[in-house]
Amino acid sequence: MTAPLTSLELRSTVSSDGKLTLSLEPVTLEAPGPDEVIVRVEAAPINPSDLGLLLGPADMATLATGGTPDRPTLTADILAGRMGAMKPRLDESMAVGNEGAGTVVEAGTNVAHLLGKKVGMLGGAMYAQYRKLAARDCIALPEGATAADGASMFVNPLTALSMVETLRMEGHKALVHTAAASNLGQMLNRVCIADGVPLVNIVRSEAQAQILRDIGAKYIVDSSAPDFREALTDAIAETGATLAFDAIGGGKIVNSILHAMEAAANRTATAYSRYGSSTWKQVYIYGMLDTAPTELDRGYGLAWGVSGFLVTPFLMKLGLEGTLRLRARVAAELTTTFASTYTQTISLAEALDPDVVQAYAKKATGEKYLIDPSR
């Protein structure tokens, strides 16, 4: 390949009149600067964190196809009452895809050693045939690793590691995690086992529990079981967990975790405190598998916090040295601790197919889609 080259890029646009449009737009990539590379994207995951930008709050019942077979489009109505939040992105054609991996096809003079190498990339706009970016936003994959191996080496691994870093920074002893059989949850189990951090896994089915048992998880609680509250309290009491990371967000799961932490704290309380236990209980919400409101009945005193969690600001708080330490661990353990599995690999055009969109928008635990734009 020689630049300038043309790349099709997946774009998401919300128009002022309330329509979402997905399309594949040609963009021209000029030759890379001295510290830049151009990568042929061969694998980019559809993470839950990509879906907000990709689909917006679209009404999934209104998906409609258009365009041509080579350049398909997909449209949908934005849900009533959700246009307010769209204001900052109205009528802007937004590129999508937080991370990906592929082969370096052009390299600037200072980074010529990367030419022909497979790399993982972070930086947005990864749902594209080619991506030009700074070499510092790439990590060369270990010998023998495929693009699929390197496609998810940032978001999930760094999020899992950030959870354990948060535990250490805030002085907690053990961790609770929801939707715990996800790719991220499996990574977190492997990290916690290696690091000796007790982890209470909350899953929603026996099948998910089995996935975690198979990788050596010790504490697994099924929220669909009738004794969920009691079993969760037992596991929290045994591990001393006072920190939780929640991927679900909506409904009562955060509330249930705080109640269980408070009940566990009160098992060892020696005196009645009218304001609840003095044990600080912290839940971070990092996902939105349930878009319903979070309901907190506050029946656990006043020593509690619920916060949003996003990995990038956390890494800024951790600092450059800490971030590089985490990145190095991910690269070293890419195909072991941080291995991801995908249930489907699709082309860019297929990412705009209504049936496929319905499937990946479900965010079912264990289902994971990979886009291969080189197909």
Add this chain to the structure above:
Amino acid sequence: MTAPLTSLELRSTVSSDGKLTLSLEPVTLEAPGPDEVIVRVEAAPINPSDLGLLLGPADMATLATGGTPDRPTLTADILAGRMGAMKPRLDESMAVGNEGAGTVVEAGTNVAHLLGKKVGMLGGAMYAQYRKLAARDCIALPEGATAADGASMFVNPLTALSMVETLRMEGHKALVHTAAASNLGQMLNRVCIADGVPLVNIVRSEAQAQILRDIGAKYIVDSSAPDFREALTDAIAETGATLAFDAIGGGKIVNSILHAMEAAANRTATAYSRYGSSTWKQVYIYGMLDTAPTELDRGYGLAWGVSGFLVTPFLMKLGLEGTLRLRARVAAELTTTFASTYTQTISLAEALDPDVVQAYAKKATGEKYLIDPSR
């Protein structure tokens, strides 16, 4: 007076069979130790923070009187489904009343200078004719101050000051406060005006707004007005408030504040961020005027936190020196910045009268009850 002396003390008991009983129990006070005093209690406020211990989750429709005119009792049923949280206090006779003021009638050898002085007190069990406590838990009132002046010199003043200390510790520029026309809210306005901290007051009626205008409040937003959201966003945008203290707890007020903070942040945003603004938005819930669940729709990105807030742990975090600094300010400005007003003064026996209980349990803004056990 000479010890041992007998004091009637208000007690609250929740029995295993689901009954709340309030009673006046005689207790014998032995002579004070060298660093202790005995105080005749002449004024003790009924704070919202006392009501949980005093009334528990009682069904207010079931209040029934008993006992004798001198030693009345009051009983009520505990609300269905709320007995679980009562477990740690079951069948224990609990003394009530966080703070109060009165006259020192006996003093230990090391603190004899306090004899005959009026003092403010912190430490529980203040709904009693006499209270023995360590002299370090008393503050001598300034010349000319009455017991009523000193009755509320701990909980509300230290909470108001802690809010401003929190603002400084966490690096916020301005503050939002709800139920802002309360005694505490009025104190907070006087503190913020003196300290130059912009304060956005949220009230629920025009009458409450007028109370605050009269003491010089600049930003007042009425949550019952149709343009509440817009007016709140304007005030937050103008002040740059990213911190709120909420006395209400339940319902959607916390959510509305976070939305307004996010909308204010987005007014100056230059680019769309799919994860919401990067401006950290923090709400502390310190009261429970509405016992309904807190509902968070999370439509304000991921840079937000909601936490419980209790003044005692905060002061422990602030440290002894900081706490003494705040206490000294309260004593110096007791009848100005930290003046409280009371709508009713009642006797210990009247505190058990069903009609009176109904009234003070309402926690209406502007209504404040004072118990004078010396009546």
